[in-house]
Amino acid sequence: MPLKQFIETMLPEIEKELQSQVDRLKQNNSHPFHEMLTYHMGWTGEGAGPEAAGKRIRPLMVLLAAASCGADWRLALPAAAAVELVHNFSLVHDDVQDNSDKRRGRPTVWTKWGVPMAINVGDALFVIANQSILDLGKALPASTVVRATAILNDTCLELTRGQFMDMSYEQHSDLKIEDYWPMIGGKTSALLSACTHIGALVGGADEAGQENYRSFGYRLGLAFQVQDDVLGIWGDEAVTGKSAASDLVEGKNSLPVLFALEKNGAFAKRWKQGPIRAEEVKEVAVLLESEGAKTYAVEMSQQETEKALGFLEGANPQGEAGEALLELANMLLKRKQ
Numbered sequence: 001m002p003l004k005q006f007i008e009t010m011l012p013e014i015e016k017e018l019q020s021q022v023d024r025l026k027q028n029n030s031h032p033f034h035e036m037l038t039y040h041m042g043w044t045g046e047g048a049g050p051e052a053a054g055k056r057i058r059p060l061m062v063l064l065a066a067a068s069c070g071a072d073w074r075l076a077l078p079a080a081a082a083v084e085l086v087h088n089f090s091l092v093h094d095d096v097q098d099n100s101d102k103r104r105g106r107p108t109v110w111t112k113w114g115v116p117m118a119i120n121v122g123d124a125l126f127v128i129a130n131q132s133i134l135d136l137g138k139a140l141p142a143s144t145v146v147r148a149t150a151i152l153n154d155t156c157l158e159l160t161r162g163q164f165m166d167m168s169y170e171q172h173s174d175l176k177i178e179d180y181w182p183m184i185g186g187k188t189s190a191l192l193s194a195c196t197h198i199g200a201l202v203g204g205a206d207e208a209g210q211e212n213y214r215s216f217g218y219r220l221g222l223a224f225q226v227q228d229d230v231l232g233i234w235g236d237e238a239v240t241g242k243s244a245a246s247d248l249v250e251g252k253n254s255l256p257v258l259f260a261l262e263k264n265g266a267f268a269k270r271w272k273q274g275p276i277r278a279e280e281v282k283e284v285a286v287l288l289e290s291e292g293a294k295t296y297a298v299e300m301s302q303q304e305t306e307k308a309l310g311f312l313e314g315a316n317p318q319g320e321a322g323e324a325l326l327e328l329a330n331m332l333l334k335r336k337q
Contacts, residue, residue, distance in 0.1 A: 001320040003327040007060065010073065014059045017081040019043065021132045025124065036121045040092055040109050047106045054104060057332065058195050059084045064328060065199025065213055067321030076202040078135035079148055083195050085129035086152065090159055090191075092122035097167060126156070140202065148198050155194040162186020169253050173272060177258050181222070189221030196220075200315070212315035216329075219308035224332055226301040229254035233285050234294060248276045248284055255300060256293035263291050305333055 022041065025034040039045040042053030059080030066076035094100070095108040096118050102108060110118035133152050137145045165183040169175055196217030200210045232247035233256055247254055260267040267287045270276075276284055288294065308329065317325055 001324065003324040003331070006064065006067075006321065006324045010060060010063050011056060013074065013077060014056050014063070014080055014084070015053075017077045017132075018059075018084060021078075021081050021085065021128050021135075024128055024131065033120075033124070036109060036113055036117065037124060039112070040088060040103075040121060040125075042104070045106070052104050052106055056084060057328070058087055058191060060328065061192065061195035061217065061325070062199040062202075064321050064325040065196045065317075066203035068315075068317035068319065068325050069200055069203025069205045069209070070318055071203040073321070075136075075139050076199055078132050078138075079152075079198045079202055082129045082133035082152055083191060083198070085125050085132060086156060086159070087191060089122045089125035089129065090163070092118055092125065094163070096122075097163070136202065144201060148201055151194055151198050151201070155190045158186045158190035160186075162188075162190065170251070175253055175258055175261070177255070177262060180253070180255055180258050183253075184222060184225040185218070188225040189218045192221035192224070193218035205315070209315055212311045216308050216311035216315060219304050219311060220329055220332065223301050223304035223308055226255050226297055226304065227333060229256060230294060230297050230301065233288065248281050249278055251275060254297075256288055256297045259296045260288050260291050260293045263293075265291050267291055267293070301333075 018041065019038075022034070022037050025037060027034070035044060039048075042048055042050070045052075062076050062080040062083055063073040067073040091103065092109050095103055096110045096115055100108055101111045108118070109121050113121075129152070130149070133149050134145060136148055162183055162185065165179075166187055169179065169183065193214050194217070197210055197214035200213035205213060229247070229252075232252065232254060246252075248257075257271070261271060267284065270284065270287070309326075312326060312329065316322075
């Protein structure tokens with residue numbers, strides 16, 4: 001069964017589980033609050049639908065990891081919902097912190113209902129995520145549930161640490177490449193590693209297998225973020241769906257930028273003079289590339305990709321689900337198999 005068929009089978013069950021979890025707030029006295037959550041999840045309001053909901057990559061990774069260990073993936077649905085709810089809690093708060101007025105083409109929660117209410121929506125998603133993962137106990141041993149919950153909560157702490165670094169880095173002009181990796185490790189890799197780790201745990205993998213699955217998800221996250229940094233400067237807007245000007249105009253401390261700053265050449269001189277203007281972006285991107293920043297970042301992404309695939313091979317995923325998990329990784333990294 002190819003990945004497409006797994007997605008077609010799993011996605012409806014993921015949505016059903018997510019809706020069931022969020023319906024904890026479907027009470028007469030909190031119906032408008034419930035609607036705020038369903039709006040953010042992409043189920044209600046103007047523009048609702050698959051585009052507004054997102055691709056649900058993280059819960060798919062949980063289910064495929066569990067299945068590739070030989071387990072019934074349906075047993076992992078509460079965990080799959082939990083990681084997606086954690087992801088969405090972080091998005092609601094990120095939109096507030098970044099002052100972003102759009103998310104997947106629609107007004108963000110805070111622009112519709114205000115910042116205080118958006119913070120409460122994010123908090124609710126966080127709490128429901130923790131309630132969701134406890135539902136693993138309906139079919140699995142308590143020891144597995146406790147371990148899965150610990151992984152999820154450790155991950156949430158890593159997310160906040162990564163977000164702290166990202167926000168605090170905005171005030172620094174002396175960052176090094178070595179500062180970059182722990183930031184993206186928290187912001188991007190932590191949750192992907194939790195997906196594969198918890199999936200393997202629920203799937204019954206031994207400790208060594210779980211560690212290989214965890215490391216696969218972590219390295220996949222690093223490779224994905226570096227690739228995203230490259231696309232954020234040199235990507236085709238028609239393909240990526242976001243402006244290639246935004247990362248430079250916003251002053252994002254991406255890997256290509258930090259590489260060029262350490263070179264301390266013409267790009268570094270311009271960067272230190274103040275914000276990049278939209279009309280300068282093409283010229284600055286050419287300058288960055290000429291100083292080797294693009295080549296370096298692409299090489300780093302490829303290195304992390306090879307590490308990720310090495311850990312996946314070490315995990316020895318089984319059957320069609322194992323093949324689909326590899327296919328999903330290649331899809332995320334836009335690699336040809």
